[in-house]
Amino acid sequence: MPAQGVWRSTVADAAVHPSDAARGTSRWRTVDIVVTAVLGVAFGVVFWAWNLLWAAVGTAFVAFPPGQAFMYGVWLLPAVLAPLVVRKAGAGLFAELIAAVVSALLGSAWGSIVLLYGLLQGAAGEAGYAVFGWRRYGWPQAVLSAALAGAMAAVLDLYNYYRDWTTGWMTTYTGLIVISSVVVAGIGGVALTRALAASGALSSFASGRTRV
Amino acid sequence: MIGPAAIRLAGWGFRHASRRAWAVRDVDLSVAPGERVLLTGTSGAGKSTLLRALGGLLEPESGDTAGELTLDGAPADRRRQQVGMVFQDPDSQLVMTRAGDDVAFGLENTGTPPERIWPAVDAALDAVGFTLGRDRATAALSGGEKQRLVLAGALAPRPGLLLLDEPTAQLDPEGAALVRATVVRAVADRSATLVVVDHDVESWLPLVDRVVELLPGGGTVEHPPGWRPAPLRLPARRPHPPGEQLLAALATGFTHRGSGTPALLPTDAELRAGRTLAVTGPNGTGKSTLALLLAGLRAPTTGTVRPGPALTAGLRRPDRPPHRWPAGELVQRIGTVFQQPEHQFLTGRVRDELSLGALRAGAGNATAARRAEELMERLGLALLAEANPFTLSGGQQRRLSVATALATSPPVLVLDEPTFGQDRETWAELVALLAAQQDGERALCLVTHDAAVVTALADDVLTLGRPVGVP
Amino acid sequence: MSAPLSLGPARPVPLSAVNPVAQLTAIVLVTGVLLISGDLVTPAVLLVVDLALVPAAGLGRPADLFRRTWPLLFSAAGVAWVNVAFGSLEGAAAWQSGATWALRVVALALPGVLLVAATDPVRLADALTVHWRVSTRFAYGSLAALRLVPLLAAEWESIRLARRARGVEAGGNPVASARLLSGTAFALLVGAIRRATRLATAMDARGFDSGVVRTNARGSVLRPLDGWFVAGAAAACAVAVTASVLTGAWSPVFS
Numbered sequence: 002m003p004a005q006g007v008w009r010s011t012v013a014d015a016a017v018h019p020s021d022a023a024r025g026t027s028r029w030r031t032v033d034i035v036v037t038a039v040l041g042v043a044f045g046v047v048f049w050a051w052n053l054l055w056a057a058v059g060t061a062f063v064a065f066p067p068g069q070a071f072m073y074g075v076w077l078l079p080a081v082l083a084p085l086v087v088r089k090a091g092a093g094l095f096a097e098l099i100a101a102v103v104s105a106l107l108g109s110a111w112g113s114i115v116l117l118y119g120l121l122q123g124a125a126g127e128a129g130y131a132v133f134g135w136r137r138y139g140w141p142q143a144v145l146s147a148a149l150a151g152a153m154a155a156v157l158d159l160y161n162y163y164r165d166w167t168t169g170w171m172t173t174y175t176g177l178i179v180i181s182s183v184v185v186a187g188i189g190g191v192a193l194t195r196a197l198a199a200s201g202a203l204s205s206f207a208s209g210r211t212r213v
Numbered sequence: 214m215i216g217p218a219a220i221r222l223a224g225w226g227f228r229h230a231s232r233r234a235w236a237v238r239d240v241d242l243s244v245a246p247g248e249r250v251l252l253t254g255t256s257g258a259g260k261s262t263l264l265r266a267l268g269g270l271l272e273p274e275s276g277d278t279a280g281e282l283t284l285d286g287a288p289a290d291r292r293r294q295q296v297g298m299v300f301q302d303p304d305s306q307l308v309m310t311r312a313g314d315d316v317a318f319g320l321e322n323t324g325t326p327p328e329r330i331w332p333a334v335d336a337a338l339d340a341v342g343f344t345l346g347r348d349r350a351t352a353a354l355s356g357g358e359k360q361r362l363v364l365a366g367a368l369a370p371r372p373g374l375l376l377l378d379e380p381t382a383q384l385d386p387e388g389a390a391l392v393r394a395t396v397v398r399a400v401a402d403r404s405a406t407l408v409v410v411d412h413d414v415e416s417w418l419p420l421v422d423r424v425v426e427l428l429p430g431g432g433t434v435e436h437p438p439g440w441r442p443a444p445l446r447l448p449a450r451r452p453h454p455p456g457e458q459l460l461a462a463l464a465t466g467f468t469h470r471g472s473g474t475p476a477l478l479p480t481d482a483e484l485r486a487g488r489t490l491a492v493t494g495p496n497g498t499g500k501s502t503l504a505l506l507l508a509g510l511r512a513p514t515t516g517t518v519r520p521g522p523a524l525t526a527g528l529r530r531p532d533r534p535p536h537r538w539p540a541g542e543l544v545q546r547i548g549t550v551f552q553q554p555e556h557q558f559l560t561g562r563v564r565d566e567l568s569l570g571a572l573r574a575g576a577g578n579a580t581a582a583r584r585a586e587e588l589m590e591r592l593g594l595a596l597l598a599e600a601n602p603f604t605l606s607g608g609q610q611r612r613l614s615v616a617t618a619l620a621t622s623p624p625v626l627v628l629d630e631p632t633f634g635q636d637r638e639t640w641a642e643l644v645a646l647l648a649a650q651q652d653g654e655r656a657l658c659l660v661t662h663d664a665a666v667v668t669a670l671a672d673d674v675l676t677l678g679r680p681v682g683v684p
Numbered sequence: 685m686s687a688p689l690s691l692g693p694a695r696p697v698p699l700s701a702v703n704p705v706a707q708l709t710a711i712v713l714v715t716g717v718l719l720i721s722g723d724l725v726t727p728a729v730l731l732v733v734d735l736a737l738v739p740a741a742g743l744g745r746p747a748d749l750f751r752r753t754w755p756l757l758f759s760a761a762g763v764a765w766v767n768v769a770f771g772s773l774e775g776a777a778a779w780q781s782g783a784t785w786a787l788r789v790v791a792l793a794l795p796g797v798l799l800v801a802a803t804d805p806v807r808l809a810d811a812l813t814v815h816w817r818v819s820t821r822f823a824y825g826s827l828a829a830l831r832l833v834p835l836l837a838a839e840w841e842s843i844r845l846a847r848r849a850r851g852v853e854a855g856g857n858p859v860a861s862a863r864l865l866s867g868t869a870f871a872l873l874v875g876a877i878r879r880a881t882r883l884a885t886a887m888d889a890r891g892f893d894s895g896v897v898r899t900n901a902r903g904s905v906l907r908p909l910d911g912w913f914v915a916g917a918a919a920a921c922a923v924a925v926t927a928s929v930l931t932g933a934w935s936p937v938f939s
Contacts (some may be wrong), residue, residue, distance in 0.1 A: 031893045032884035034821055038829035039880035043873055045834055086877075101828055103833065105800050110756035112796025113711050114789070159788060160937075162763045164722075165771030165781050196870060199561060200603035202877040205884075268889055298889045304835055308828040316822075322891035328774035330901040366890065433834055507718060510845045519785035544851035555869060556839070573851030583910035585889055617850065 005050045027135070032205050038044065040086065041096040050099025073178045074185025077150040080126030081143055081190040086197065086208050090120075090135040093146065097123030097135045110126075118157055125153035144187040151182025217246035217375035217406045218295065220267065224280030226431070227262055227271065236262040238279065238431035244423075246373075247403035251409045251417050253442070254427035256636050260410045261290035263427065264378050265407065269293035277482060281423075284374060292374075294323060297367030297405070301379045301634070306366075312338070316366045337369035341395045355496060357388025361395050368399055375400065377409045381416075382634050385496050385662040389413070393420060412636040414442045445641050447649040449671045456486030459625050459656045460507060460525055460535075460547070464516035467502050473496025477502040479516055482675055484625055484656040486523070491667045492660045494677030501552070501629055501678070504660040507537025508627045509551040520546070524623060545574045548618030550628040554610040558602040563594055563613060566602055570620030584620055592616045592646065608639030614647060626650065626659045633665050644669050697742030699802035706910035707803065710917035711795045717921045718840050723933040724784045725741040727791035729924035734794040741801040750802070756793050760786040805830055808906070814904040821892070828883055836876055843871045 083096035094204070101119020109115050129146025143149025155175040159166070164176070194208060216242070226238030237259030252260050265271050266282055269290040276590050284292040297319075299305055309315040316334045325333070334347065338655055341361050354362065360380055367375065377396065381389035397420055400407050411417050418424065424436040464479040477499030484490055484507070505511040506518055518534050524546045525531040528538065533549065551557055560566050567585035568578075576584070589595045592612050597605060602613055611631065618626060631647065632640050647670055651657065659670060667674060699707075721727065722743055743749045750757075773781055792922035809827050812818040847853070847868065854861040887893075928934040 024739065029821070030884075031821065031888050032881055034825035035829055035887070036877055036880045037885040038826040039832060039876045040873070041826075042829045042833060043836060043869075043876045046833060046840070047346065047869065059510050061936070095822070099829070102826075103794055103830065106805060106830075107833070108752055108800065110753045110797065112756075112793035112798075112800065113715060114793045114796065117715065117792075118795055123798065141848065160719075161792070162785060163767060163770070164785055165767040165773050166780065167770065167772045170770045193873075196561070197874065200874050202603065202874045202881075205881050226686075270885065270889060294891055294894065296889075298886075300882070300886060302879075304832075305879050308824070308883070309833065310827075310831055310886060314901065315805065319890040321727035321899050322894060322896065323903055324896045324899055327899055327901055327903060330899070334901075351831070357823040372889075505845065508849060515756035517745060525770045540851045541849045544849070547849075549846075551849070552840070553842065553846075553876060555873075557850055557869065558842045559847070559850060559867060570851060638807055648821075681721065 004012065014199065016160065021198050027090060029089050033089050033092075034097045036205075037083050037087050037089075037092050038099050040083050041079050041099025042103050044096070046077065047106065048100060048104040049107040049109060067108040073151065073154060074147070074181040074183075076153065077122060077147060077182045077186040077189060080123045080150050080191075081129075081146045081186040082193060084127070084130050084135075084146070085138050085143060085190055085194040086203060086206060088135075088138050088207055090131070093127040093150075094120075094123035097101065097126065097150075114161070118154070121157060122150050122153050125149035140188075140191055143191050144183055147185075147187030148179050150186065151179040154178055154182070216373060217404060217419065218284045218292070219246045220244040220374070220406065220408070221283050222280065225266075225282045225446070227259075227266060227276055228279075228280035229276040230274075232276075235279075235431070236276075236381035237406070237427065238429070238442050240280070240431075240433055242408055242425060242433060246406055248423065249400065250409070251414065251421040251424045252408055252426060252427065253414055254639055255429055258305045258427040258429045260427055260533065261378060264298075264408065264410055267374065267668050268296050268298045268376050270298075275504075284551070293667050294370070295373045296376060296533065297372035299367050299378065299380050301361050301382045301630055303356060303363055303383070306363045307351045307359060310351055311347065312343065312349040312351055312362055315351060315362060319366050319370050325370075333371075334365075334667040340368055340399050341365045341400060355383045355388060357391035360384065360388065360392045364392070364395055364399060368405075372405055375405045375407045377407070377411070379411055381411060381413060382636075386664070387495060393417070396420070412640075413589055416489045420551050434683040436653070445500075445637065445665075447641075448645050450648060450651070450670070452672045453461040453651070453653040455488050455489035456654065458483060458485050459522060460484040460521060462503070462507055462513075463519060463520045465503070465513040465518055466515040467499065467504050467506060467511065468514050475514075477506070478678075480675075480677065482507065482658075486624065487568040487651075487653045488672045489651055489657040489659060489670055490673045490675060491671035492658065492675045492677065493662060493664075493667060496662075499629075500660045500677055502512045504549075504627050504629045504658065506536075507625075507658055508547050509538055509543050510549065512536040523677070541575065543575050544570055544623070545621045546623050547627060548621065548623040549626045550611075550614050550618045550626070550631060551635050554614035555603060557614055557617065561601050562598070563600050563602055563605075564589070564598045566613060567620055570617055574621045589619060590618045607634060608636075608642060611635070611639065611643055612646060615650075617644075619650070624654070625656045625658070627660075630662070631659065632661065632663045640665075697802050698803075698928070699737065699739040699742070699798065700807075701909060702802075703815070703902075703904065703906055703910045703911045704799070704803050704808045705793075705815045706906070706913045707799050709914050711799060713914075713917050713921055714795055715927065716794060718788055721928070722784070722935045722937045723928050724787060724930055725928040726924045726934045727784070727787045729927050731787065731791045731794065731921060733920045733924075734791065734798065737798055741798045743798075743801055752797055753790075753794070756790060760789045763789055766891050779935050782878065806902070809900050810900055810904040811815065814900060815906060819864075820898045824898075825884075825887075828887065829880060832876065832879065832883075835879075836872060839875055840872055856886075 038107040038173060040041040079100045080093040083092040097197045098119045105115050126146045126149060129149045130142050132145065133142050152175065159171050197203050198209045222240045222242040225240045226235050245459055250318040254260050267289055269292060271493050282289055295393060307315050313334055314336050317330050320330045320333055341364050343361055343365055381392050384392065409417055411419065415613035424440060426434045426436060426445045428434060462480060462482040464481060466475055466479040468475040480503060482503065494500055506513050520535055528542055536544065558566060559569055564585055567588050568581035571584045588673060589598055594616060597609060605613060631643060635643060644666065659666060661667065693719045698886065718727060738749055756923040767782040767785055768778045770777055805827060809823040813823045852864060856862050
């Protein structure tokens, strides 16, 4: 089993400038960068495993993509979750991009497509927080971010894969993905942030101290 | 600041912003350049806080400071570049995938020109005795080697002050010895002042010049040369006679899929009611693997694990080996305590954690709740009933982990490195707790590299040998 | 599932000689052209060029390439079928259209697969920070997090076993599976965030956040080969578009 200590020094948290978090500076501290990157990394590993699962199990879904749309939300979690945790401008884009990069580095068969998707989905999700000036990180922001990211994902899919579909199918597909995204990435993202805060893991961040 | 640093603390204290109690107070300390100091004290006395203050990692705004703390006359946060720090967990300190790159990391951060970096890296690797080369993958190093590399990284910028915060806490005895030897070698020329915090006081005593103890109420005590810490009071034990055989491993071995060398060579082991078996051996011999096999969490690739009649009673399919038992049946028969307690937490409340095991095994809500109360009383967790398990301290988490394994009263208890990462106080607590489980009916299996635990608790010892082909 | 323990090639392959930013530039060019194309010929030509580079990426044996790309190929076939099934076209036209999108998908994905097969993440970070002036804190902060991948993979396994030891197992029930998965993922996230926080402290203790301009011990150089590589990619795009126009198949997406 891997060796990992139960090093629980609250002083370590004090050392990573909590006062900055309290003041709400927009400058990214080292801990902001590394934790956002780690969120992306963790989800990248999940995506990679998920992609494999997809391809293996996906026969049914390949035949009926709208059926897989409802699981889309997980792909968009990093983009919505990272800003909720770290509360810095660009966190969603950064995390989603890292997740895509890790997924690609682990050998994703979708190569540059994954990178393209990561970049654009992340940017769309980021827009949801940008609209509020990157100052508020609550339910409305998360839901908007998730909806935008989901819409972008759907548009990318329709543009790249499903060009010949009838308008009816296109709308259905988009709708399903946006719903999935809002439920899993938006609502799920807020719930996940709260659970993480309750576990004490977010003590270096403002999100760990204030209620959403 | 060139050369070793002088430290001076006068009436120094620190209090975190959100706390009422002072983490440290009334510290008066002077350390001459090149001296080696061991900092001791009970947990909570503020050793880590002091060390971080010396490293310039305590933000002045994050709390209140009293008194004065200077390194060579200037406050610590102005001297940060001249301080090298090493923490407990090597994997949370190594940044790059190749050894040389990691050592270069610190030098890159300070803007050292590239042509001066690599000679400094080679010098640092030499100073710590790291001979595996610059391109060695960091992921492939043992714990001791990783800490050695971290030390090289801390030494490369030629710091005047070297601070070590529990550098051996997560290492096995071999790795710990390696790190201590490396530190001695690195500061042999007294070019840096050394301050070490470590709970393994006895091992560091011959290597330092002074021992300073931080007192919990504030202030310090300087111990004279020849001082030894009070020996730990170990619980008195009365070994029980062996009862029936509960679990036997017969020539069980394990090889990872796709790997050439076996993780565990075919081994025999036996767990008898009322007896405690300690499994020891150097790193890489498969102790943890054996624990997983006995606990029914992995399937052996050779040999079998055979449960005795006491365990197979009541199984739906008694002919199946433990690794094929449904989890609900497994949890009633074999309890496992993992090295990292957090991996086993399932809920957001201590009380829920404790009732979960019983619920999983099919007991009703009322029974489960009663069991949870009982366990909390017995293991001193009553005050933490509503707390989130992830927020508990290391020692408390370990106790909770043991409690959850006991929730279903399994006849067999398997523990993987139960004293890993513990300081003196929690170590003693845990050993007492485990001794209390040796009630004459239960079989315990302790996988550990801690010789003191073996002495304190084991009735029988199984030592795994070095596998063939491993240097 | 066992995650590979190292990211990037074990040893350099011929394609590694090309600087990562040159490869990225080439990818951007090719991707751009493919995204606006809507015909069969453009992706076909670019795919031929990609396949010619496959041996240089160390994937010369068909088995290697297949192992890396089979989910993609599978899905591409699916894409073709789906467009036929749910599409607004009929008969042969539908299949040709479907084949177009499928081929485009493969042509879009393959350059990224080649890049990953030929590039070490550290070299990529060095190239990005030196030539494209990407923020060093973000690049090397990401690298530090990336180093944790094998550790996270091992922890996932340990958490899964720890949960079985607590009596929690998936069985066949999909709802239980989903809950187990999310519980395991949560525990993994908590551990990952904690570890990342400690890592950030250690990096700051080594002067990462000091505000001093970082130097790069390894450096990154651009050579004539890199220029030729990008020029070659541009030429390939030109050839593809020209061929498409000449065969009358060219139909950009916007028309």
